[in-house]
Amino acid sequence: MKTLILISHPNLEESSSQQFLVQSLPESTEITVHYLEGAYPDGQIDIKKEQELLKQHDRILFQFPFYWYSSPPLLKHWQDEVLEEHFAFGYRGNKLRGKEFGLILVIGVGEKEYQTGGQEGYSISELTKPFQAMANKTGMTYLKPLSIFQFPYMTEEEKMQLLIQYQQWLMIDRPDSLKAREQWLIQELENTDQQLIEADSSAFILDEAIEMIEDNRLELDELRMHIDNDHQ
Amino acid sequence: MKTLILISHPNLEESSSQQFLVQSLPESTEITVHYLEGAYPDGQIDIKKEQELLKQHDRILFQFPFYWYSSPPLLKHWQDEVLEEHFAFGYRGNKLRGKEFGLILVIGVGEKEYQTGGQEGYSISELTKPFQAMANKTGMTYLKPLSIFQFPYMTEEEKMQLLIQYQQWLMIDRPDSLKAREQWLIQELENTDQQLIEADSSAFILDEAIEMIEDNRLELDELRMHIDNDHQ
Numbered sequence: 001m002k003t004l005i006l007i008s009h010p011n012l013e014e015s016s017s018q019q020f021l022v023q024s025l026p027e028s029t030e031i032t033v034h035y036l037e038g039a040y041p042d043g044q045i046d047i048k049k050e051q052e053l054l055k056q057h058d059r060i061l062f063q064f065p066f067y068w069y070s071s072p073p074l075l076k077h078w079q080d081e082v083l084e085e086h087f088a089f090g091y092r093g094n095k096l097r098g099k100e101f102g103l104i105l106v107i108g109v110g111e112k113e114y115q116t117g118g119q120e121g122y123s124i125s126e127l128t129k130p131f132q133a134m135a136n137k138t139g140m141t142y143l144k145p146l147s148i149f150q151f152p153y154m155t156e157e158e159k160m161q162l163l164i165q166y167q168q169w170l171m172i173d174r175p176d177s178l179k180a181r182e183q184w185l186i187q188e189l190e191n192t193d194q195q196l197i198e199a200d201s202s203a204f205i206l207d208e209a210i211e212m213i214e215d216n217r218l219e220l221d222e223l224r225m226h227i228d229n230d231h232q
Numbered sequence: 233m234k235t236l237i238l239i240s241h242p243n244l245e246e247s248s249s250q251q252f253l254v255q256s257l258p259e260s261t262e263i264t265v266h267y268l269e270g271a272y273p274d275g276q277i278d279i280k281k282e283q284e285l286l287k288q289h290d291r292i293l294f295q296f297p298f299y300w301y302s303s304p305p306l307l308k309h310w311q312d313e314v315l316e317e318h319f320a321f322g323y324r325g326n327k328l329r330g331k332e333f334g335l336i337l338v339i340g341v342g343e344k345e346y347q348t349g350g351q352e353g354y355s356i357s358e359l360t361k362p363f364q365a366m367a368n369k370t371g372m373t374y375l376k377p378l379s380i381f382q383f384p385y386m387t388e389e390e391k392m393q394l395l396i397q398y399q400q401w402l403m404i405d406r407p408d409s410l411k412a413r414e415q416w417l418i419q420e421l422e423n424t425d426q427q428l429i430e431a432d433s434s435a436f437i438l439d440e441a442i443e444m445i446e447d448n449r450l451e452l453d454e455l456r457m458h459i460d461n462d463h464q
Contacts, residue, residue, distance in 0.1 A: 010312070043275070067312050069362035073305035080242070080299050121368045122361050129358045130301035136353045 008075035017151035097139035236289035240307035249383035329371035
């Protein structure tokens with residue numbers, strides 16, 4: 001699973017949320033970060049190079065600030081230039097088919113305003129329809145977006161949770177499923193260097209965590225089986 | 233009623249539909265046409281000038297090709313730069329409040345594809361939610377969009393109808409109401425220079441057309457009155 005993150009931001013250096021995300025990126029050959037305004041300061045996009053990059057990855061993510069309910073201008077320009085007919089859609093335009101597509105949105109207004117009666121009046125699902133339609137037209141699977149609301153007001157704990165969510169988003173299969181998130185956590189816990197944990201009790205806690213998650217999964221699977229049988 | 237048309241297109245000269253629309257624009261002090269890519273070839277937008285222009289008009293229209301279900305990059309850049317806090321929204325940001333806002337969309341795919349099960353999968357109403365949300369946030373009244381589907385496949389008659397619709401859109405109050413469209417047509421017919429019509433019978437036809445439209449309106453008003461009475 002190779003992931004391509006296309007970051008678009010008119011002023012990346014001055015965005016604390018974008019800096020937080022970028023600095024937390026794990027070093028991995030599975031992840032390619034591509035900052036559009038940095039790569040194309042004059043807006044002249046290398047179409048062939050971008051199309052090659054897309055072909056080399058299985059998951060395409062757009063990461064940007066959600067100004068006026070849409071992407072920054074350069075990302076729209078990238079869409080208009082790179083997602084050509086016969087490449088992304090139309091006759092023989094199947095180069096993106098079967099890939100995953102997702103949005104990582106940094107949003108200045110609180111989550112509860114994004115509903116009927118709220119200050120913004122529309123939900124994120126409604127406002128991102130143009131991207132859903134793009135995924136639809138190009139044959140990509142649309143992932144549940146990672147929406148980051150009001151980053152500056154987040155507590156340290158919330159930021160740590162965001163970091164875990166973000167890394168999961170980049171690295172695991174179908175990041176929006178509970179099962180996948182559990183598997184990722186177990187893997188991370190198993191990989192934790194036991195030498196780094198000083199007390200025996202800490203190692204014990206790690207084992208416990210792993211066991212607990214596995215138990216939960218078994219119980220959930222059993223419950224699901226019962227429900228399925230009842231409905232036959 | 234002063235109307236501002238913001239046209240955005242990466243290549244206006246080569247677009248037959250945009251050329252058709254632009255060339256049909258009536259000369260009127262009530263209409264201002266502002267072609268963004270022409271005014272700002274380097275993308276450096278004069279924010280204060282744009283804000284002054286907005287303040288001087290009652291109806292703001294965005295006219296653009298609907299690539300990837302959204303506006304061209306420069307129009308998005310214009311939104312991000314010009315629609316500032318304290319101008320368009322937020323504390324004292326009431327400069328657009330009460331104005332009308334509308335979209336004139338040139339669309340390459342057929343109308344019937346813009347529905348569930350169609351090739352595009354989503355309706356124009358769904359895909360334009362970001363613009364509806366913009367109108368909502370800035371306190372503007374959102375007009376029914378003028379969507380022009382597959383211009384190159386239109387017959388001459390369809391193009392003439394489009395031209396009338398377009399001119400109505402620019403010049404009359406609430407262009408989406410039947411009553412307003414009728415009034416505009418009557419006014420245009422009355423203003424038609426009788427000298428230009430050679431045969432007497434043609435003048436008679438014009439009178440007939442005016443009478444017919446007025447009769448229709450009377451009948452519709454009566455019908456509405458009956459319905460209203462029935463529901464009391």
